[in-house]
Amino acid sequence: MKITFQLFLLGNILSLNIFAQSDSCTFSLSGKILDVETKEPVPYVSVVIKEEGKGTIANEKGEFFINGLCSQSNTLIISCHGYCDSVCEHNHRHGKVPHIYLRQKVVDVATVTIKAQVNKKKGTESISQVTIDEKELKSDVTRSLALSIEDEQGVSLISVGSNVQLPIIHGLYGNRILILNNGIKHGFQNWGKDHAPEIDISSANKITIIKGAAGVRFGPEALGGAIIVEPNPLYLKEDFSGEVRSGFQTNGKGYNSGFEIGQGKKKWSYFLNGNYTKIGDRNTPEYMLTNSGKEEFSFGSGVRYRTKMLDVKTYYSLIDQNLGLLRASFFHSANAIRQAFAADQPDSAYILPFSYTVNEPNQLTQHHLAKGEVKWTYSDHGNLVFRAGKQLNKRKEFDVRRNSSKPIIDLDLITNDAQLEWNHPDRFGLDGMIGIQYFYQDNDNNPGTNTTPFIPNYNTGRYSAFLVESKRIGEHLVEAGLRVDYESSNVRGRETNQDIFRDEYSFTNLTSSIGYVKNFKKSHSFRTSFGTAWRAPNMAELFSFGQHGFKNSYGLLRYYFNDENKLKTDQVTNLNESNVTPEKGYKLINELKINNKLQSHSFAVYSHYLFNFIYLRPYGLIGTFRGPQPTFIFDQTDALFLGADYDWSAELGNYLEGTFGISYLWSRNITDKETLINQPPVTVSYKLIWQQRKLWKFSSSRILLKPFYRFEQFQAPRTLTPEQLTEGDEVITLESEIFDFKAAPEGYFMLRVSWEWEWNSFKGSVSVNNVLNTSYRDYLNEMRYFADAPGRNILFSLNYKFNANNK
Amino acid sequence: MNKMNKFRKYSMIPMLAAAVLLTGCEKEEDEIPEEEHDHEVFTDVKLIFTNTQDSSDVVEALAQDPDYEGVEELTVLDSINLDADKTYTLTFEILNVHEEEHEEEEGEEEEEHEDEHAEDIGAEIAEEDDEHQFFFAFSNDAFSNPLGDGNIDNAADAINYNDSDDNGNPVGLSTSWETSSSSLSGGYFTVRLQHQPGVKTASSGANDGDSDFDLTFVLNIE
Structure with missing residues (x-):
């Protein structure tokens, strides 16, 4: 018998039976350990109850029994030492026992399926990271990728309204956070904070957030961290099963429905899923956010075929979105802008009755992803993985303008990936991999934008x-890790007078990382990682020109200041003749984790120094012929980020668990000795979860209460309102102190409550966001210039799961 | 036996798929974005005051965008110098000049654009007159008719529109002005063109819809 584990996923299915009795220390626990892939029993596995040190070895059928336990709630350490010695690749050498830590919550059901205990990706084992599982993700499938991971310490989100949201890790976002979707870099128009990654979380199986420089393993864009979205793992030997889900939310009268079906035979498996979401105009506690609705359709599929040596997976997914942007963010007169920045709420002309219709300004995007992966396990000790992907990203953006039926941006981006990885056999006690990658992008403008x-x-x-x-x-x-990249680009564009400009440049760079992990005192683990990274300036940072959304932006090569210190945009500089240089980063992150019986702590501190940090800074109010617009220019500087994340969870009883979290970040522009713009403020949160076994008819219930407070950003730049900019005599140049068009909003308190239940094959939830219906603005939401954030939202969801026995 | 062949056969599928993925639907390597001209914009706005008694007595004032899509805005180049106690008809020449020479002309003062390369936005406004209206503001009582300071602050204030759209609402491509008898120096004259699709009514004002342009000239009356 041979059991092959997933490359990075070591999972087991346990069926647990708890015989609970009233007096203490008479609980017993029995279970069976199966390979999650093959459903074959895993024999001779050691099972230890962490809290009590009690343990046993499972028999040849994978069954075990432990009695005399004092608590209903236990953490199991499952070590397949003996078993793995001969068959389990990479996990058996040199005392490297793969421990599987399971926090088992006893629920009144006979079978508990526990999956997805992650083995960290190679090259990132020493970097602080966190994984969000399917259950958590599916609690609200209408959320964006960024919103679904926002709860983690050190992670926040930057957004443009309710529909465009990007994750921030330790103050960095956009091109410094790699989004790895299905093993390949998500190829999209990744410009600053203006575009959300076109990924549907309803089809994600889990998401891992790596909080350190992970560039060695994943490439230059992982300079500030990585977000790894993994699809359905396509397990074999799974009965046909499916899920139908639907949901409704009050704010925006949004609704969604979706399905997922899948089946795993002995050698092959497949899945199919689809999702549809429609949300109308959201509202703040006081007024409508006109044109903030969205419509989204997604489809995903995968097929797997596995033989003794080959494991082949293919995936295809499509997402089609129509995202509305706040109408009140567009103006055609300087007066209107001055008023909008000064007023407490948008002009009443832009507050219209509720509607599902998405008008201009809006973004239409379509993202296709096709991917194939072959894993060739040529021996028990090594394997080769070949991965190829193709992505087509189509984006059309519409603005409020005279020819509003024509897109103002119309782009097709093709991304090709090919990767070959060799997980090599043990040599000198070294466990590792070697990889080569090829990445190619082709971006083309479609004619007809009139701009x-x-x-x-x-x-x-x-x-x-x-x-x-x-x-x-x-x-x-x-x-330790080392990486070398050679990147070359060929650029063709148009100047303002429609003359053609061309540029050609290349970069060669080295990335390295070194890390250390120590597990001690049974419950403590310490990890430290130091990584260097580099990143070539991306196209938007270099070449942005003109209007995008409510603002104008000019890339590093598209503007200059003339002798009179006046901003000019009539020439394009060649990269090699400019003083633009790639970003280089050095990040050190340390993490201490303590898992005691009733309490666990996780504490991370980091420092990140970035040379030639590229950022977008406000310049002023410039009237192009489409009317005046807030204008931003890209600039480079050296920047330092220092911060800490702390998580403390405690069991407050058999059913109650509380988690306290705080994230703090201090950041600074070192060259100019000033603050940086758009950095996440301090956030303090508390999460109380009450897991009830049986409540009335429901087989289980989970009640969550999450208050949090986000402080005002005290490190925000000074304020120069459009009024001051147009009336005053402030001359803005690259040397001027950085400013923002509006002061950072006050801190705010939010409360979220949710109740999830299970009843037979049904699962459902009711959750309330912004319970107190607070009017607030978030510093990192660009629409804070113009309007409040949405008010109270009550979400309902209902899932029905079905299974067919076809053994 | 057969099985092994099957393995080989199946293993070929992803390889082939990968080959297709990587080479399939490849585009031209060296495509250049097409030339794009913005037809919606104004590069030149000229105010033409014509003496109703003497059509050769014409006062013009020009505002121009020196760098097309660049950062510079429509810049007022002239002041409006009218004679006292006369009646003028105000019309506009609104152009979108986007021929190649445009860039080179930057800096050279007031050189006339060649009209054949220019697009007449005025005609477009006339076609969509039910979506547009001109509004005005000026130094108080600079004119004896209309009196007051114009209708930007209050849409009901007097302006002598000579034209109207299909709904009978004023447009403003042509307006009448009687200058006051007293002279004025360093006054102001603001023209605002509002784009009001679906918004324009008999009572809509200068702040409804969006401004296509909003230009303030210096007004002198002697």
């Missing part, structure tokens, strides 16, 4: 090779 392209046409190719190795000595693990 100078915001982004030029370009072709970028990147060749990379990397090596990550780790060595374990007792309780110590040392990890």
